[in-house]
Amino acid sequence: MSDTQHESVRLAPDPAPGLTKVGGDTPVVSPPAGRRKRKGIGWPARLEIALMTGPTLVVFLSFVILPVAMAAYYGFYSWQGFGPPTEFVGFRNYVFIFEDGTFLAALRHNGVIVVLSLLLQGPAAVLLALLLNRQIRGQTLIRVLVFIPYVISEVVVGTGFSLMLHWDGVVNAALGKIGLGFLQAEWLSDPNIAIWTLMGILTWKYIGFAVILFLAGLQGIPEELTEAAAIDGASYWQIQRRITLPLLGPTLRIWAFLSMIGALQLFDLVYIIWGQYIADTAGTSTMATYMVANGRTAGEYGYGNAVAVVLFFVSLVAALFYQRFILRRDTEGAITGGRN
Amino acid sequence: MSFWHNASTGPGKAFWEKTVADFEAANGGVKIQIQAIQNEDLDGKLQTALNSGDAPDVFMQRGGGKMAAMVKAGQLLDITDSITEDTKKVISEGSFTAQTIEGKVYAMPVAVLPGGFFYSKDLFAKAGITETPTTLADLQAAVQKLKAADVQPIALGAKDAWPAAFYYYFFALRECSSDTITKAGQTMNFDDPCWLKAGQSVQDFAATQPFNNGFLTTSAQQGAGSSAGLLANHKAAMELMGAWNPGVIASLTPDEKPLPDLDWFPFPSVEGGAGEPGAILGGVDGYSCSAQAPKAECTAFLNYMARTDVQKAYYEAFNAPPVNSEAQAAVEEPHLKSILAAYNQAPFVSQWLDTVYGQNVGNALNTAVVNMLAGKGDPQSIVDAVKTAAKKAQ
Numbered sequence: 001m002s003d004t005q006h007e008s009v010r011l012a013p014d015p016a017p018g019l020t021k022v023g024g025d026t027p028v029v030s031p032p033a034g035r036r037k038r039k040g041i042g043w044p045a046r047l048e049i050a051l052m053t054g055p056t057l058v059v060f061l062s063f064v065i066l067p068v069a070m071a072a073y074y075g076f077y078s079w080q081g082f083g084p085p086t087e088f089v090g091f092r093n094y095v096f097i098f099e100d101g102t103f104l105a106a107l108r109h110n111g112v113i114v115v116l117s118l119l120l121q122g123p124a125a126v127l128l129a130l131l132l133n134r135q136i137r138g139q140t141l142i143r144v145l146v147f148i149p150y151v152i153s154e155v156v157v158g159t160g161f162s163l164m165l166h167w168d169g170v171v172n173a174a175l176g177k178i179g180l181g182f183l184q185a186e187w188l189s190d191p192n193i194a195i196w197t198l199m200g201i202l203t204w205k206y207i208g209f210a211v212i213l214f215l216a217g218l219q220g221i222p223e224e225l226t227e228a229a230a231i232d233g234a235s236y237w238q239i240q241r242r243i244t245l246p247l248l249g250p251t252l253r254i255w256a257f258l259s260m261i262g263a264l265q266l267f268d269l270v271y272i273i274w275g276q277y278i279a280d281t282a283g284t285s286t287m288a289t290y291m292v293a294n295g296r297t298a299g300e301y302g303y304g305n306a307v308a309v310v311l312f313f314v315s316l317v318a319a320l321f322y323q324r325f326i327l328r329r330d331t332e333g334a335i336t337g338g339r340n
Numbered sequence: 341m342s343f344w345h346n347a348s349t350g351p352g353k354a355f356w357e358k359t360v361a362d363f364e365a366a367n368g369g370v371k372i373q374i375q376a377i378q379n380e381d382l383d384g385k386l387q388t389a390l391n392s393g394d395a396p397d398v399f400m401q402r403g404g405g406k407m408a409a410m411v412k413a414g415q416l417l418d419i420t421d422s423i424t425e426d427t428k429k430v431i432s433e434g435s436f437t438a439q440t441i442e443g444k445v446y447a448m449p450v451a452v453l454p455g456g457f458f459y460s461k462d463l464f465a466k467a468g469i470t471e472t473p474t475t476l477a478d479l480q481a482a483v484q485k486l487k488a489a490d491v492q493p494i495a496l497g498a499k500d501a502w503p504a505a506f507y508y509y510f511f512a513l514r515e516c517s518s519d520t521i522t523k524a525g526q527t528m529n530f531d532d533p534c535w536l537k538a539g540q541s542v543q544d545f546a547a548t549q550p551f552n553n554g555f556l557t558t559s560a561q562q563g564a565g566s567s568a569g570l571l572a573n574h575k576a577a578m579e580l581m582g583a584w585n586p587g588v589i590a591s592l593t594p595d596e597k598p599l600p601d602l603d604w605f606p607f608p609s610v611e612g613g614a615g616e617p618g619a620i621l622g623g624v625d626g627y628s629c630s631a632q633a634p635k636a637e638c639t640a641f642l643n644y645m646a647r648t649d650v651q652k653a654y655y656e657a658f659n660a661p662p663v664n665s666e667a668q669a670a671v672e673e674p675h676l677k678s679i680l681a682a683y684n685q686a687p688f689v690s691q692w693l694d695t696v697y698g699q700n701v702g703n704a705l706n707t708a709v710v711n712m713l714a715g716k717g718d719p720q721s722i723v724d725a726v727k728t729a730a731k732k733a734q
Contacts (some may be wrong), residue, residue: 078732080700081391081411096732160530167554189556191716276380277501277707278556281714293707296384297407299699300732302392 075306077323093306102280103307106290107314109283112195113202114263118256120203124256125210125250132211133218143215150273151209157274161201162188188273190286192284201269206262210255217251218244250330257322264315267292287311341372341397342635344386345627346666347658349590355657363644370637379561381498383699390630392417397633398641401447401626402436404691405525405698410628416446417629422639423448423706427646430664438691439622440681441558446481447626448625448642449604451583452653454622454683455506455692456587458571461601463491467577470687472605476545479608483550495576496551497560497567498713501630502694504555506580506621507545508709508722513619514539514610518688525696527662528730530723534614538713539719548714561588568592576591580607582622582692583679586659598659604675606682616691620686623695624663697726704729 008164014278061163076092097103106155109128132143149157164170165187172184187197221244276297279285291311295304343360347353347473353376360372375396376386382400386709401407410416422444423436431449438446460471464482469487483530486493498504513521514602516534518569524530552558552570560581570576579585590598609617618705627645629638636661642652651667654660662668671677683689694702708725711717716723 005504080409080413081387082409082415083391092734096728162557166557168565186554186556189554189714191714244610245370274557275499275559277703278499278710278714280707281556281716293703294643296387297699298703298729299387299406303732 007107024028069288071304071305071308071312075309077302078300079245079302080306081301082286087302089302090220092304094310096303097307097310099219102285103287103290105283106107106285109195109313110264110266111285113266113286114260115197116199117202117206117259117263118197120255121207121210121259122252124203125207125214125243126252128207128211129214129218130244131298132215133264143211144332146211149205150212152205154205154268155272157205158269162273187276189282194274196286197279198270198273198284201268201273206259206270210259212304213251213255214248221247253327253330257327260322261315262320265311266317287314341370341374341641343641344375344377344382344396344399344693346382346400347376347377348376348378350587350596350658352587352591354625355653359650359653363641367637367645368641369639372641378445383582388467391505393632394667395630396633397638398627398629401627401628402623402695403437403447405702406444406624406693406695406726408441409627409698411446415631417631417633417635417638418444418446418708419448419639419642420445422643424643426644430648430651430666431646432665435624436729439626441647447628448645448646449624450651451625451658451677451722452621452622452663452683453583453660454679454686454689455510455580455582456604456606456620456679457578457580457600457602458589460571460574460599461603461680463577467491470670472603474610475608477487478609480545480550481717482547483548484717486661490706492552492570492576494550494552496555497558497569497571498551498556498562498591498710499558501703501710503567503579503581503690504558504713505706505709506692507542508538508705510580510607511541511545511610512615512693513621513690514538514607514613514615516540517614518616518619518690520614521690521693521696528697530730535723536719537613539709540587542622542709543712543719545627551713556710564592571602583676584625584658584660584709586673586675587657590659598673602673602675603680606678607734616687618682618686619688619690621690623681623692664718665716678686697730701726701729 001241014113035155058200070228074085076088076090078089078093079085079282104151128146154329171187175181175183188194225247226239229243234242265288266286270284270286271292274284274318276281276293279289280293287307288311291304291307295301295307298304343356345356347356356374356376360374363372364372367550374607375644383402383406383492386396386399407416408611427448435449435452436445439449441446457473459581460652463486464472467482467485469482469485471478485495496503514537515537517592518531519531520534524532529622552567552575555567558570561568564573567576567579568581568588569592571579571585572589573594586598586602589602590596593599606620607616627642629635645654646664648664648666651662651664652670655662655671655676659676661671661676661683668680671680690696694706696702704725705722708717708722710720711725712719
C-alpha cells in the first residue's frame with residue numbers, strides 16, 4: 001500500500017490529546033478535535049482497486065445481479081418463452097403465486113425442512129464431532145465414512161435412494177424378510193411419510209458437512225482450558241457443556257446459517273427423486289421445484305421468473321435477519337466495521 | 341443443419357443415424373448434426389433453444405397448443421408449398437390436419453400414434469381372460485381376474501404424470517362430445533359437467549386398485565422398473581399408452597427384442613357418455629423446420645422422411661405405425677394392425693389433451709390427475725386446477 005493513505009487510517013499512532021482512559025487501562029481512540037478531512041485516494045490506488053476487483057465485479061454483475069434484475073423484469077409479464085415478452089401484467093403473477101395453495105404448500109415444506117434440518121442434524125453432528133475429537137481406534141476411518149455421503153453427487157444419492165425406497169425396492173424387501181412386513185410403506189409417495197423420508201436422506205447426506213465444520217471448530221479450542229478444568233475436577237460432560245459448546249458457538253451459528261440457506265433453496269434431491277411432476281403430490285415440493293414445475297415445465301416463463309423473485313426475497317430476508325440478530329456478535333468488526 | 345429427435349436409445353437412434361447418413365450421401369454438401377434428447381427433456385430444451393434464437397433447424401414436433409405457440413411467435417417454417425407431389429401421393433391429406441394451422445402446414449407427419457391398451461397375451465391367458473375388454477365393466481372384470489391370478493393388472497408410470505392423465509383424457513373422450521373437446525381447446529372453457537364426470541370415472545376406476553405397486557413413483561419409459569419395463573418383463577399385464585409403446589417395450593425386454601405376445605385393444609366404451617363410440621386419442625408425431633432453417637435443404641429432408649422406404653424403416657425401427665399409406669401396408673404385427681384399424685375407423689380423433697390445451701394447462705391437468713390418484717384432491721380439484729392454469733396464460 002502506498003503511504004499516501006497514512007493520514008486517513010483511523011488508528012493513527014497519535015497518542016496525544018484524543019486519548020482518554022476508560023475504566024482500567026483500555027485506550028479508546030476518539031477523533032481528534034481538529035481532524036483533517038478524509039483525503040480522497042490517489043489514482044494509483046484507484047487503479048489497483050480497479051485491477052483487483054474489476055474481473056470479479058464484471059462476472060458478479062453479469063451473472064448474478066443482471067439475471068436477478070432480468071428475473072424481476074420478466075416477472076411482470078405473461079410470457080410463454082417464445083420471442084420477447086410483450087404482455088405486461090403488473091403484479092398479477094405475484095397475486096397468483098400467493099393465491100396458489102401449491103406454492104404455499106411448497107413454502108411450508110421449505111419451512112419444515114429448515115427447522116427439521118437444524119433439529120435433526122445439529123445435535124447429532126455435535127455428538128459425532130465430540131466423539132471423533134477424542135482419541136479412539138479407527139478415528140480416521142469413521143471420519144471418512146461420516147463425510148462420504150456429503151461428497152457423493154446428489155444425482156447418485158437421489159437415484160440410489162429412489163430405487164431402494166420404491167415399493168418393490170430393497171428397503172421394503174428387507175423389512176419383509178426380517179419379519180417386519182408391517183413396517184413396509186410407500187416411502188416416497190405417501191404424503192404422510194415422504195417428507196420424513198426426505199429429511200432422513202438430507203440428514204444422511206449433509207451431516208458429514210456439519211461434523212467436519214464442528215471438528216474444525218473443536219480443534220480451535222485451546223487444550224489448556226479443558227486441561228485446567230479437568231485439574232479443577234470438572235467431569236467430561238461438564239467440560240463439554242461449560243467450555244466446549246460455548247466456544248463452539250460461532251461455528252454452530254455459521255453452520256446453522258448455511259444449513260438454513262441450503263434448505264430454503266433445496267432443489268436437486270427432490271427433483272431427482274420425485275421428478276418433474278409429483279413432488280407436490282408427495283408433499284416434498286419446495287419453492288425451487290415449484291418454480292421449475294410452474295415456470296419451465298408449464299411453459300409459463302414470466303410466472304416462473306416471478307416465483308424466482310419471491311424465492312430470492314424469502315432467502316434474502318431470512319439471511320438478513322439471521323445476520324442482524326444471530327451472527328452479529330461473531331461478525332462484529334469483521335464485516336460490520338466495528339464501532340467508531 | 342442441426343436435427344433434434346427423442347430416440348435416445350436402441351434401433352430408433354440407429355434409424356435416424358442411418359437416415360441422416362443416406363440423406364447426406366444423396367444430397368452432397370448437406371451436413372446434418374444429430375442430437376438425440378431423452379423424451380422427457382426434449383420440450384424444455386427445445387423451448388430454451390427456440391427462445392435463445394439458437395433453435396435446431398429440424399426438430400420433433402408434437403403439434404397442438406405447443407405448435408400453436410411456436411407459430412404465434414414466428415418460430416416455424418411454413419412448409420405448405422414445399423410438400424412434394426411424391427409425398428402427397430403417400431400421405432393422405434387428413435394426416436396433415438394435426439400439423440396445419442389456418443391452412444398452413446408447419447410439420448411433416450411421420451407416425452400416427454393413437455392410444456389404447458397394450459397387453460400381454462400370455463398373462464391374459466394365465467388369468468383366463470379369453471376376450472379383450474370392450475366395455476368398462478369388461479375391463480374391471482379383467483382387472484379382478486388378473487389380480488386373482490396374482491398378476492399386477494395395469495402398469496402406470498404416474499411419476500411422469502402424463503401416463504396417469506391418459507385415463508382422464510380417455511374418460512373425457514367418452515363423457516364429452518367431440519364438439520366440447522374441440523371447443524375447449526379454443527375457449528379454455530371447462531364448465532361442461534362432462535369434465536367433472538370424467539374425473540369421477542377416473543376416481544372410481546382407480547378405487548378398484550388396478551395399478552401396479554408403487555405406481556406413483558414409477559416412471560413411464562426409463563428402465564426395467566418403469567411401466568413399459570413392467571410390461572416388457574411380464575411383471576404387469578397391460579398399460580394404457582400411445583402407439584410408440586411397442587418400440588419402448590422392445591428396448592426394455594431382457595433380449596432387447598420386441599415382446600412376442602404383445603397385443604392391443606382400444607379404450608373400452610363407457611355407458612351414457614356423450615362421446616362418440618370408437619373415438620380415439622392420439623398424437624401424430626411430426627418434424628418441423630425452424631424459421632431460420634435453410635428452406636430448400638430442410639424441406640428436402642422432411643420430404644425424404646416421408647418416402648416409402650424410409651417410412652418402412654421407421655416402422656421397423658420404432659415398431660410404430662407409419663403415416664405413409666404404402667408403408668402401412670407393410671405392417672405385420674397384429675397389434676399394429678389393430679391400432680391402424682381402430683385409427684382409420686375412428687369417427688373422431690383428438691390429439692392428447694395436454695397437447696391440445698397447451699403446455700401450461702396440460703401440465704396442470706396432468707398434475708391434478710396424479711394428485712387425485714394419490715388421494716390429494718377430487719374430480720372437482722382437477723377442473724379447478726385446469727381453470728386456474730388457464731387464467732395464468734390469459
